Amino acid sequence: MAKKALWSGRFREPLSPAAFNFSRSINVDELLWREDIAGSLAHVEMLGAQQIISNTDAEKINRGLKSIAKELESGAFNFTDEMEDIHLAIEQRLIEKIGPTGGKLHTGRSRNDQVALDERLYLRSAIDELRSAIRKLQTALLDQSKTHLTTIMPGYTHLQRAQPVLLSHHLLAYVSMFGRDDERLAECAHRADLSPLGAAALAGTSYPLDRESVASALGFRGVVMNSIDAVSDRDHIIELVSHCSIIMMHLSRIAEELILWATREFGFVTMSDSVSTGSSIMPQKKNPDMAELVRGKTGRVYGDLFSLLTIMKALPLAYNRDMQEDKEPLFDAVKTTHASLGIMAEVIATNTYNAARMQSSIESDHLTATELADYLVRKGLPFRNAHEVTGKIVGYAEANNIALRAIDLKVLKTFSDLIEKDIYDSLDPERSIAMKATSGSTSVNEVKRQIKHWQKKLLHQ
Amino acid sequence: MAKKALWSGRFREPLSPAAFNFSRSINVDELLWREDIAGSLAHVEMLGAQQIISNTDAEKINRGLKSIAKELESGAFNFTDEMEDIHLAIEQRLIEKIGPTGGKLHTGRSRNDQVALDERLYLRSAIDELRSAIRKLQTALLDQSKTHLTTIMPGYTHLQRAQPVLLSHHLLAYVSMFGRDDERLAECAHRADLSPLGAAALAGTSYPLDRESVASALGFRGVVMNSIDAVSDRDHIIELVSHCSIIMMHLSRIAEELILWATREFGFVTMSDSVSTGSSIMPQKKNPDMAELVRGKTGRVYGDLFSLLTIMKALPLAYNRDMQEDKEPLFDAVKTTHASLGIMAEVIATNTYNAARMQSSIESDHLTATELADYLVRKGLPFRNAHEVTGKIVGYAEANNIALRAIDLKVLKTFSDLIEKDIYDSLDPERSIAMKATSGSTSVNEVKRQIKHWQKKLLHQ
Amino acid sequence: MAKKALWSGRFREPLSPAAFNFSRSINVDELLWREDIAGSLAHVEMLGAQQIISNTDAEKINRGLKSIAKELESGAFNFTDEMEDIHLAIEQRLIEKIGPTGGKLHTGRSRNDQVALDERLYLRSAIDELRSAIRKLQTALLDQSKTHLTTIMPGYTHLQRAQPVLLSHHLLAYVSMFGRDDERLAECAHRADLSPLGAAALAGTSYPLDRESVASALGFRGVVMNSIDAVSDRDHIIELVSHCSIIMMHLSRIAEELILWATREFGFVTMSDSVSTGSSIMPQKKNPDMAELVRGKTGRVYGDLFSLLTIMKALPLAYNRDMQEDKEPLFDAVKTTHASLGIMAEVIATNTYNAARMQSSIESDHLTATELADYLVRKGLPFRNAHEVTGKIVGYAEANNIALRAIDLKVLKTFSDLIEKDIYDSLDPERSIAMKATSGSTSVNEVKRQIKHWQKKLLHQ
Amino acid sequence: MAKKALWSGRFREPLSPAAFNFSRSINVDELLWREDIAGSLAHVEMLGAQQIISNTDAEKINRGLKSIAKELESGAFNFTDEMEDIHLAIEQRLIEKIGPTGGKLHTGRSRNDQVALDERLYLRSAIDELRSAIRKLQTALLDQSKTHLTTIMPGYTHLQRAQPVLLSHHLLAYVSMFGRDDERLAECAHRADLSPLGAAALAGTSYPLDRESVASALGFRGVVMNSIDAVSDRDHIIELVSHCSIIMMHLSRIAEELILWATREFGFVTMSDSVSTGSSIMPQKKNPDMAELVRGKTGRVYGDLFSLLTIMKALPLAYNRDMQEDKEPLFDAVKTTHASLGIMAEVIATNTYNAARMQSSIESDHLTATELADYLVRKGLPFRNAHEVTGKIVGYAEANNIALRAIDLKVLKTFSDLIEKDIYDSLDPERSIAMKATSGSTSVNEVKRQIKHWQKKLLHQ
Helix, strand or coil, rough: CCCCCCCCCCCCCCCCHHHHHHCCCCHHHHHHHHHHHHHHHHHHHHHHHHCCHHHHHHHHHHHHHHHHHHHHHCCCCCCCCCCCCCCHHHHHHHHHHHHHHHHHCHHHHHHHHHHHHHHHHHHHHHHHHHHHHHHHHHHHHHHHHCCCCCCCEEECCCCCEEEEEEEHHHHHHHHHHHHHHHHHHHHHHHHHHHCCCCCCCCCCCCCCCCCHHHHHHHHCCCECCCCHHHHHHHHHHHHHHHHHHHHHHHHHHHHHHHHHCCCCCCCCCEHHHHHHHCCCCCCCECCHHHHHHHHHHHHHHHHHHHHHHHHHCCCCCCCCHHHHHHHHHHHHHHHHHHHHHHHHHHHHHEEEEEEEHHHHHHHHCCCCCHHHHHHHHHHCCCHHHHHHHEEEEEEHHHCCCHHHCCHHHHHHHHCCCCCCHHHHHHHHHHHHHHCCCCCCCHHHHHHHHHHHHHHHHHHHH | CCCEEEEEEEECCCCCHHHHHCCCCCCHHHHHHHHHHHHHHHHHHHHHHHCCEEEEEEEHHHHHHHHHHHHHHHHCCCCCCHHHHHHHHHHHHHHHHHHHHHHHHCCCCCCCHHHHHHHHHHHHHHHHHHHHHHHHHHHHHHHHHHHCCCCCECCCCCCCCEEEEEEHHHHHHHHHHHHHHHHHHHHHHHHHCCCCCCCCCCCCCCCCHHHHHHHCCCCEEEEECHHHHHCCHHHHHHHHHHHHHHHHHHHHHHHHHHHHHCCCCCCCCEEEEHHHECCCCCCCCCCCHHHHHHHHHHHHHHHHHHHHHHHHCCCCCCCHHHHHHHHHHHCCCCCHHHHHHHHHHHHHHHHHHHHHHHHHHHHCCCHHHHHHHHHHHHHCCCCHHHHHHHHHHHCCCHHHCCCHHCCCCCHHHCCCCCCCCCCHCCCCCHHHHHHHCCCCCHHHHHHHHHHHHHHHHHCCC | CCCCCCCCCCCCCCCCCCHHHCCCCCCHHHHHHHHHHHHHHHHHHHHHCCCCCHHHHHHHHHHHHHHHHHHHCCCCCCCCCCCCCCCHHHHHHHHHHHHHHHHHCCCCCCCCCCCCHHHHHHHHHHHHHHHHHHHHHHHHHHHHHHHCCCEEEEEEEEEEEEEEHHHHHHHHHHHHHHHHHHHHHHHHHHHHCEEEECCCCCCCCCCCCCCCHHHCCCCCCEECCCCCHHCCCCCHHHHHHHHHHHHHHHHHHHHHHHHHHHHCCCCCCEEEEHEECCCCCCCCCCCCCHHHHHHHHHHHHHHHHHHHHHCCCCCCCCCCCHHHHHHCCCCCHHHEEEHHHHHHHHHHHHHHCCHHHHHHHHHHHCCCCCHHHHHHCCCCHHHHHHHHHHHHHHHHHHHHHCCHHHHHHHHHHHHCCCCCCHHHCCCCHHHHCCHHHHHHCCCHHHHHHHHHHHHHHHHHH | CCCCCCCCCCCCCCCHHHHHHCCHHHHHHHHHHHCCCCHHHHHHHHHHCCCCCHHHHHHHHHHHHHHHHHHHCCCCCCCCCCCCCCCHHHHHHHHHHHHHHHHHHCCCCCCHHHHHHHHHHHHHHHHHHHHHHHHHHHHHHHHHHHHHHCCCEEEEECCEEEEEEHHHHHHHHHHHHHHHHHHHHHHHHHHCCCEECCCCCCCCCCCCCCCCCCCCCCHCCEEEECCHHHHHHHHHHHHHHHHHHHHHHHHHHEEEEEEHCCCCCCCCEEEEEHHHHHCCCCCCCECHHHHHHHHHHHHHHHHHHHHHHHCCCCCCCCCCCCHHHHHHHHHHHHHHHHHHHHHHHHHHHHHHEEHHCCCCCCHHCCHHHHHHHHHHHHHCCCCCHHHHHHHHHHHHHHHHHHHHHCCCCHHHHHCCCCCCCCCCHCCCCHHHHHHCCCCCCCCHHHHHHHHHHHHHHHCCC
């Protein structure tokens, strides 16, 4: 049950046990203790500097907070069932430790701007960690790209074999995706990099708080311009979780591919035993659980985003208690995304890609049909007609269960007499790749250019 | 770190620590220990009865499981960082306790059908508890309806005062909503009331398991008909969380109203101090936090639903590891909905509705304008013209800042000479309510009929 | 631009063009014209019968409405930019056609109960059509099950080959899923099968409307009990779209499988040219577009559900204009789900399942490993140890690239001397299926039982 | 029904009517005709310049495309039921108009990169329009802020009156929110500002396409670096719709406030008749429909976002047909957000804010209680104790139904003898605002600073 609450002066009846339990948030927001104490330290230092409280009091509070930080760090801090939230828990403990002077900490501050501050500090370090996890995953992908620079695989559209591409090129597509994720996170961090402290409940305060110095002490680039906005805004949280959703979407795509590629049917990849699990009943099973879990956890982060958007819908200004519910989805999305990036980096790094199997998938199929059409175009046919002629040749190949480049020239000529012996060059997968002429294509040189780009980029971050 | 896993016969390398941590679920699925042991007890009894294992072994396992249940109940069960999930944790502990015989428990069973069973057992008791919480809330609403049978308030559309209604009638609208929720839950429970056990991994098994007797021992009405469906279906979970979402939607509506009604501006309700909280900075504040939190938690349950739908999208049959992620949203939705129903019942029961304030809101406004139009219709005007005439009279009243029934008859007659002295009857809010003639309307008799209906209904459940 | 609105008596300024365009809904709700006219016909008949309007007027209105229905049916009805919604458009046209008497149609009715009625009528026929589409799909699946009663395929978990199952059994898992969908829809239709008409704006009305006779004329089983609930409830719409979401989830699973099975790598299914498309650039491509689109459209219906849940969140009673936004997601979800069920039935019916390819997938793999373990159990080993021994044998088979049943008995005996010559029976896929002993398993007899169940069920609906 | 499709060379059977209808997208993607033709013009110009086709052919195609553009612009273009999508419709028409040469347009191009291009071009102009609509709304808010620079209103937390604030300050909080929206959109546009053309199906092409010159002709800042990424990425679409969701969230908050403020109970705002509507049954009603619709449409855009996230989940590279479903949610989100911004600007601009009513709301309540606590702090009490003392004084005021500043000094002194006569200064709302000392607070000077900031900002955009 709750002790007499710090805010209860005007109340005649205590909060009922059910209401207290329903509303307490400490089991969630305790995660913010570091941010909370950092904010309080900066606040109290400023209170002293501005002579709002005496230097003696400021130092006393400072020492008290630091000793509470040690208790929290070591696990000695006694979380009890009576505590409502991390802010009041620390304030209460401060008063226990240093007496009524502790009650001066909250001067010119409200939980409204306090929690807004804690969340911005949390977001800053969360983004740092997410970006670092992204770079690790990009590095794993880049390393495999370098290893498999010239490994040829079937490129797919509609999950049907389409054209030969380099495995390295395919993996680099993901490096590009995560590169955009990294950019988005950086921009979100920059936008949120403003201190809300000093907004107090919503209107600012009559104490001569120096908001800028507190912001600067906490490493912010400035302060939030409007005090009502400062306490009612949760944009940066939704924005971050949106970005996490896109990251998870990217991860779900690579996860899906790994699950496919690890099937007996594809056989393109062998995952390490160290990231695979077995079955409780079927002794032969080796399952790509990490990829499946990443794919599944995508739903979790999407759910977090939807929770946040729903929570914030149609809330009048300024703070509403609904906003307390923003923390779990935020923490969950960050934790899930971070862990998923991490495990995916490990999976990619320990994957064995089966080049021979990939190669043989190309041989058996008509992946160079587009080259055949392009050949006809070079001989003068409009592309649309060349496409149709080629379609018919493919139909013939299918019906006769024969590879395109195994069709006799005489037969080919019955479809179009523009076809000459040099057609067989176009039908060779390796040559098809070598012939790619456009920037960003799957030719070895273009892939090398991408690798160089990302190596430089990852080095400089 | 993980011990050698029970499924690891074919593996050469152990799961990496990161992979183990990413995939272990025991911190979530430990909640299912009661269901897991109940299922195992029924399974092992049947194994004995069918002579698949000896009766001695069956009894040994039975005793072992019961003693593990006691450990779990008392908190003596030692959850360690090496445990993967609740199923293997219990099996491992069983082997520790009774030796290799414990390894016979999993005969003819897979974690796939085991977890499907656990979830169905969980769902059954979860729905029982949700339904009971719904009835408590309905009872609270019904009690207030009886207290306020004849209290008149402004009914709203577009949040603009529309017509006088009885507070009891308004509250009973919620009783109806929650009545539908109760029905939906009952149907979901019935649909899910089938045992999946015996499906094994996905194909059934060559052991002569008696699925029906296990089902019956566990209180199910039957067995799932198709073994692949049995292990790959999560419909009932999504269905339950859909229903929870609608419940939360209903709760969010009543919460929104309470927040509005508790404003100084409306003043229709005074919430008990026992469910209100104060501000850390503003000493005069008394906030409707419980209602705000319920409204906020709506987003949380919606998010759970979206997680589940996303997780299950496009999963090929049968079990995929993604499905492990179904538990947290399920548990969270049930817990959140249950707690929200509970706190709302407490809030409603302890509310003081301010009848005088409601009454005065009606006096000052033009809530009986529809009656005026209907009066003109009874005098022969088509409704559409009567509406227009009344609209003009309202315009006059607004411009002159006067109540409809304070307008002089002579003035009224300038708008339509069909108006006679008896018009003032129609403009009286109480008479307006008394004149309601349709079934389901806000007349006292009709409201009494609703109250009787629900009293009977709640009694019989 | 809007004409003078029928509701504009008290307004001094017309709606601005932007506001009119932003709020008009006729381009969406025109779809409801049949329901709107059916409701009006029943309403006006009752007005006459109750002598609220004269029989002459009632007949005049009846004839007017019927002639408007003809205009709408034939396309002669002139939809103009001045029309706000379908209700007012029809009323206005009625007044044009039959003069001021038309203005009597709206007696004792509000657009609030009118639109609630229209939506319930729509929902009833929408559910009928959805259920009929479900049955067609179930029939297509059932037909293929009968054709492929004994076709063996690898059953999958984690998309890894797990155990041999019958293709028929696999397809019947979907028949079960859609069977539950059908049940859910039926329950939703039953719950919504109540007439809201007579609730008027929210409070009922002083006209002696006979709600029950109107309900009965429109084929409802009764009336909504509480007038406020009648106009503010959209549960049935959310419930229906929830059920559509689960249907789409099921469809997305079968779609995913078809996309996989149609790959060159799996090769389990050949889709008909009549449901496949090609590429604008790659002449050899044959793509499973229908399955991809169904999978993609799943997202669309999920989005519809979340729109609806968000719209209804925290709306105070009774009607709010937000609720106008319920129609597009409802219509879209119904249309998309219906079309997806239809195309999937066509895809399934025209699929060629490649039994030989499925069979050969089983040969090459260790799908009977569970049987091997079960064999050891029958010889006395606890299952957990049998699992481990089998895991090691699989490891040996993998390392030596040999099928389980190709391993020499002498070699097998080095893993466990419980193994005898009869082991080779257990390792035969067909025998493995034949040995399945549990109800609901993949044995031919059990599958036949399922087929019989569904044939009977589909016949009786 | 479909004509023989341009891609159908290898097919033996035409697409079934149902399949054609299920998969055709022209009723949605016709919206992209301008972008499609712009892209084709740039592509064909480059084909000529690179001598991939002859200059004569290039010019012929150019003229053909331009004349088709005219047909489309004027409505003369004949959309038929046989058309599949806008790309093929235009190509087909080109061949009709200029003969087989038209078939050369698609040289080195696939619909995969073509549609990716069209969407990026669309996104660019969509963002331009959204940003311009944001600025209009900001301007409307800023204008009202200037008008109401010194109007005092109760600031709210938990929808309970909290502290006096300036209406201008409150409105500027929204200007800040929309300022962040504008930033996010700009960053999204910049990130997406790369041409995918030249990626062809997924691998690039052997034609010597000059991707950079095409990009430059179309006004892009560069090309997408990886061809597989170019055709499989839809990040920018999800990102844009995420940003739209946040915009709608902001709009839903201001909409909710307007609905509240327009109630009889609050009475803070009178909306113009030109943006209000009436009731079909209740002649006195004047409803804030625009605000309600904006609030409701929030759900719609959220739904669009979740559609997109779901669609893209777990899609293997590169193009999959599921991605066709990205267009409707994109177009819908853009259109809805744009219209909502527009109508809200009109609503804000035409609002009459009732300063007197706001002022009187402050008088009657204890909004300066925080000032009282701060007063006690300045007299030496720790804040926490000052809060408690003030809470008790508020309790006294509530119980005696008296305003804080009407309490006699003698009575006040019974709570704390630190209270002196100067306390009454602190209890005056206007002085309370004037005393605000922190940057970003609600003091007039600070609000002026914000106004200046935004005026400058809006001028320079």
